[in-house]
Amino acid sequence: MHMADALLSPAVGGAMCAVSAGTIAYCSRKVRQELDDKKVPLMGVLGAFLFAAQMINFTIPATGSSGHIGGGMLLTILLGPYAAFLTIASVLVVQSLFFADGGLLALGCNIFNMGFFPAFLAYPFIYKKMVGNNPNQTRLTLAIMVSAIVCLQLGPFGVVLETVLSGVSSLPFSTFVLLMQPIHLAIGAVEGLVTVAVVTFVFKARPEILQGALEAGPTGSRPVRTVVVAFLVAALFIGGIVSLFASKNPDGLEWAIAKVTGKEELEASKQGLHGVLADLQQKTAFLPDYSFRKQPEPKKSETVPVQKDEAGKVGTSAAGLVGTMIVLALAFLSGLVLKKRK
Amino acid sequence: MSHHIVEVKNLRHVYSDGTVALKDASFRITHGESVGIIGANGAGKSTLLLHLNGYLEPTSGNIRIGDIPLSKGTLPDIRRTVGMVFQDPDDQLFMPTVFDDVAFGPFNLGMAVADVEQRVTEVLELVGANHLRDKPPYNLSGGEKKRVAIATVLSMSPDILVMDEPTNGLDPFARRQLMALIRDFKHTRIFTSHDLDMVLELCERVIVLHEGEVWADGPTLEIFNNEKLLAECRLEKPLSMQGCPICGSGRLAGSAIPCPKSYASSGFDS
Amino acid sequence: MDSINKAVLDLKRLDLLANNDSSIHRLDARAKVLVTCVFIICIVSYGRYELAALFPFFIFPAVIIALADLPPLFIARKIALLCPFVLVVGMFNPVFDREVLLHLGSFAVSGGWVSFASIVVRSILTVGAAFILVGVTGFTAVCQALERLGMPQVFAVQLLFLYRYIFVLTEEAGRASRARELRACGKKGLGIRSFSSLIGHLLLRTWQRAERIHMAMLARGFTGAFHAHRQSHFGKSELMFVLGWSTLFIFLRLQNASQLLGKLVTGLFP
Numbered sequence: 001m002h003m004a005d006a007l008l009s010p011a012v013g014g015a016m017c018a019v020s021a022g023t024i025a026y027c028s029r030k031v032r033q034e035l036d037d038k039k040v041p042l043m044g045v046l047g048a049f050l051f052a053a054q055m056i057n058f059t060i061p062a063t064g065s066s067g068h069i070g071g072g073m074l075l076t077i078l079l080g081p082y083a084a085f086l087t088i089a090s091v092l093v094v095q096s097l098f099f100a101d102g103g104l105l106a107l108g109c110n111i112f113n114m115g116f117f118p119a120f121l122a123y124p125f126i127y128k129k130m131v132g133n134n135p136n137q138t139r140l141t142l143a144i145m146v147s148a149i150v151c152l153q154l155g156p157f158g159v160v161l162e163t164v165l166s167g168v169s170s171l172p173f174s175t176f177v178l179l180m181q182p183i184h185l186a187i188g189a190v191e192g193l194v195t196v197a198v199v200t201f202v203f204k205a206r207p208e209i210l211q212g213a214l215e216a217g218p219t220g221s222r223p224v225r226t227v228v229v230a231f232l233v234a235a236l237f238i239g240g241i242v243s244l245f246a247s248k249n250p251d252g253l254e255w256a257i258a259k260v261t262g263k264e265e266l267e268a269s270k271q272g273l274h275g276v277l278a279d280l281q282q283k284t285a286f287l288p289d290y291s292f293r294k295q296p297e298p299k300k301s302e303t304v305p306v307q308k309d310e311a312g313k314v315g316t317s318a319a320g321l322v323g324t325m326i327v328l329a330l331a332f333l334s335g336l337v338l339k340k341r342k
Numbered sequence: 343m344s345h346h347i348v349e350v351k352n353l354r355h356v357y358s359d360g361t362v363a364l365k366d367a368s369f370r371i372t373h374g375e376s377v378g379i380i381g382a383n384g385a386g387k388s389t390l391l392l393h394l395n396g397y398l399e400p401t402s403g404n405i406r407i408g409d410i411p412l413s414k415g416t417l418p419d420i421r422r423t424v425g426m427v428f429q430d431p432d433d434q435l436f437m438p439t440v441f442d443d444v445a446f447g448p449f450n451l452g453m454a455v456a457d458v459e460q461r462v463t464e465v466l467e468l469v470g471a472n473h474l475r476d477k478p479p480y481n482l483s484g485g486e487k488k489r490v491a492i493a494t495v496l497s498m499s500p501d502i503l504v505m506d507e508p509t510n511g512l513d514p515f516a517r518r519q520l521m522a523l524i525r526d527f528k529h530t531r532i533f534t535s536h537d538l539d540m541v542l543e544l545c546e547r548v549i550v551l552h553e554g555e556v557w558a559d560g561p562t563l564e565i566f567n568n569e570k571l572l573a574e575c576r577l578e579k580p581l582s583m584q585g586c587p588i589c590g591s592g593r594l595a596g597s598a599i600p601c602p603k604s605y606a607s608s609g610f611d612s
Numbered sequence: 613m614d615s616i617n618k619a620v621l622d623l624k625r626l627d628l629l630a631n632n633d634s635s636i637h638r639l640d641a642r643a644k645v646l647v648t649c650v651f652i653i654c655i656v657s658y659g660r661y662e663l664a665a666l667f668p669f670f671i672f673p674a675v676i677i678a679l680a681d682l683p684p685l686f687i688a689r690k691i692a693l694l695c696p697f698v699l700v701v702g703m704f705n706p707v708f709d710r711e712v713l714l715h716l717g718s719f720a721v722s723g724g725w726v727s728f729a730s731i732v733v734r735s736i737l738t739v740g741a742a743f744i745l746v747g748v749t750g751f752t753a754v755c756q757a758l759e760r761l762g763m764p765q766v767f768a769v770q771l772l773f774l775y776r777y778i779f780v781l782t783e784e785a786g787r788a789s790r791a792r793e794l795r796a797c798g799k800k801g802l803g804i805r806s807f808s809s810l811i812g813h814l815l816l817r818t819w820q821r822a823e824r825i826h827m828a829m830l831a832r833g834f835t836g837a838f839h840a841h842r843q844s845h846f847g848k849s850e851l852m853f854v855l856g857w858s859t860l861f862i863f864l865r866l867q868n869a870s871q872l873l874g875k876l877v878t879g880l881f882p
């Protein structure tokens with residue numbers, strides 16, 4: 001599920017870009033330290049492989065519809081977490097540039113949603129723990145199934161959070177969660193099945209590949225600690241954004257938070273933040289307002305709660321429409337003229 | 343110049359799945375020789391070549407390039423001496439443009455930027471691919487890829503040129519061009535090919551592999567005239583040594599090599 | 613498989629656009645990356661109900677497409693395949709947000725519809741900006757620009773490798789699934805069992821290819837470092853390009869040009 005620029009606010013998009021860029025930098029350093037230059041071409045072609053593999057569809061059992069492999073867990077098992085994260089990120093970069101998958105600002109979100117969970121959560125804490133040191137078919141199957149399902153719950157949950165926090169969509173948090181999570185339970189199960197099948201195939205044909213991957217991956221406590229730190233940083237980031245935007249999107253998130261935390265606390269935090277937010281708004285942006293002289297505004301402010309004000313009290317007028325048409329025409333005309341001149 | 347000798351002694355290679363690709367191969371190639379390695383599909387030709395620059399490790403036996411025995415420590419030197427052109431040029435061209443690809447080796451040798459530019463232009467002209475220099479490899483045709491792949495190896499100025507099926511997939515003109523290029527290469531040349539006419543034209547010596555063993559090793563003409571041997575190894579005479587199928591004469595028009603036997607008696611029995 | 617081939621063709625076409633020669637193509641890639649970033653940030657920084665103020669931003673794609681001689685219909689077709697996820701999520705806005713925001717004559721338009729339209733326009737602009745960036749710069753140059761703007765080299769190399777082998781592997785995947793289809797005797801759909809063996813084979817072949825590429829790299833003296841030697845530089849025209857467009861975007865962001873113009877016109881002809 002690709003997150004998209006059109007649903008993002010700059011704060012959420014920017015923060016997620018920062019998190020992903022930081023993780024990429026960290027993984028790059030790790031991969032460099034591993035000094036296994038065999039991995040250079042391997043990561044590259046496996047990225048291309050994933051890209052190609054995602055174009056082949058299989059029939060989802062018992063439904064008749066078709067799907068393709070996500071491959072996050074597969075790559076992590078084959079390459080280890082650092083190389084896998086970079087590889088997944090690189091595939092997403094290409095998809096965002098060449099197919100309408102997301103957009104550039106959304107890359108941060110997408111890399112995080114699809115790369116971070118398999119590489120730094122499912123792999124060290126679920127897959128490795130369950131497989132242990134001598135993998136057999138049952139352990140492998142179980143570990144992969146659980147990992148895939150967990151990743152495909154967390155990834156879409158990331159999408160939900162990012163969307164709701166951005167406040168461009170008006171989907172309430174609860175509805176969105178209900179829309180996304182159950183279906184991704186099914187998708188996760190299928191992804192798990194397919195990953196098990198592919199890994200089993202590879203395991204039979206070239207056991208040394210998986211053996212090598214198992215040994216190369218991080219064991220012991222240090223990487224776990226760094227992962228925890230990374231998690232904390234991410235949590236702080238997201239926590240910060242949650243609180244910052246809690247007041248911006250009233251319908252969904254507040255409702256969810258209110259349910260969890262109790263109303264009073266929420267009210268308090270909103271009061272504190274509201275002033276900061278309004279201040280910020282004034283400094284950074286004049287929200288352009290194309291409502292025009294003779295607008296039936298009062299009617300609106302009766303029914304609309306306070307929060308809506310900052311999103312812009314919007315009315316319309318002949319001027320707004322005419323202006324829009326002219327601007328569009330001008331934009332395309334300038335294109336045409338420039339083209340003719342050459 | 344004894345230091346460009348290639349010596350293979352009792353080489354045996356077993357792949358991880360248990361396939362014995364090479365049983366016991368021994369030969370010695372001296373400097374400046376041009377040697378063709380021929381054999382049926384699966385005879386072990388590619389496996390043998392991959393040992394010559396240390397990509398595969400012998401299961402047993404050993405290899406010497408010049409005075410240096412092939413081992414982990416000597417690999418970088420050996421790889422600089424032995425230039426290897428792979429069977430699939432896609433494996434060899436991994437950089438964004440043809441220029442970058444050919445320049446990859448010289449940069450790794452530590453050459454200065456200006457020298458690299460000059461070297462790249464030289465070798466690209468040599469293989470007739472200079473007009474492709476700014477193209478990405480995935481937009482080249484098969485034959486163009488092959489030529490660029492050869493250029494990438496030549497750019498390293500190797501002392502020994504090893505090629506796996508170099509004319510595979512080339513059009514007749516490109517094949518001629520490549521043959522001229524191989525002929526003009528001053529140092530040792532070793533290549534495998536199913537293009538027996540090319541082997542006949544370019545090599546004074548041929549090594550026949552059969553099921554992982556050296557079945558024959560000797561002067562080209564001698565081997566191509568030994569029909570029993572060729573039949574055993576699932577090979578046949580080069581076309582230019584067979585009789586002309588149209589006029590029935592003993593040699594093909596234009597061929598410089600006399601054919602001792604007529605078309606009718608040449609071995610089609612295998 | 614038709615869809616695979618189509619996707620690859622599209623990819624190749626977009627990639628080839630970068631070979632055009634125009635004033636925009638000649639600019640240093642960093643300038644184009646920066647301007648694209650400013651553009652996207654300005655777009656997404658609008659509030660959810662903003663619609664009219666987004667339209668002036670079409671000036672950027674229109675001008676660049678014209679100056680760089682990109683095929684407008686091709687770009688438009690690519691944009692028309694708007695990420696379905698965006699549309700699905702956007703479609704919920706009219707459902708949940710029924711607050712009447714404006715009246716068009718006797719029509720009452722709810723906030724949901726306004727914000728849905730806003731999402732679609734944002735999508736067109738941001739996705740279009742990404743396509744245009746690739747079309748006037750090329751993937752390789754974008755990567756190199758990002759590297760020079762601070763992206764780690766390991767990741768830059770990863771992107772280059774990935775891009776190089778996308779064409780090889782998608783074609784391979786296309787061949788494999790075509791071969792399967794031809795033998796499927798009209799049976800539709802690929803079950804998980806045969807899917808995984810097809811993907812497994814593809815994976816193993818990919819793995820072997822990686823090993824051969826690694827070999828080819830070692831054979832040309834690879835020691836872990838890639839040598840960057842591109843010498844495009846960030847000169848006056850790049851600076852003008854970045855400053856000019858950024859100023860325009862920020863001006864448009866602060867000032868609603870649609871409305872200014874509309875006022876002017878409706879003021880003139882009351």
Ligand SMILES: Nc1ncnc2c1ncn2[C@@H]1O[C@H](COP(=O)(O)OP(=O)(O)OP(=O)(O)O)[C@@H](O)[C@H]1O
Pocket residue numbers: 357358359361362363381382383384385386387388389390
């Ligand atoms: N990676 C591998 N793993 C297992 N067996 C292999 C591998 N590569 C090659 N073989 C086997 O080793 C044998 C020799 O293969 P090789 O590639 O050397 O043949 P070749 O003489 O180059 O054939 P061709 O003319 O078809 O290129 C074959 O039986 C092949 O099946």
Ligand SMILES: [Mg+2]
Pocket residue numbers: 387388389429506
């Ligand atoms: Mg071979």
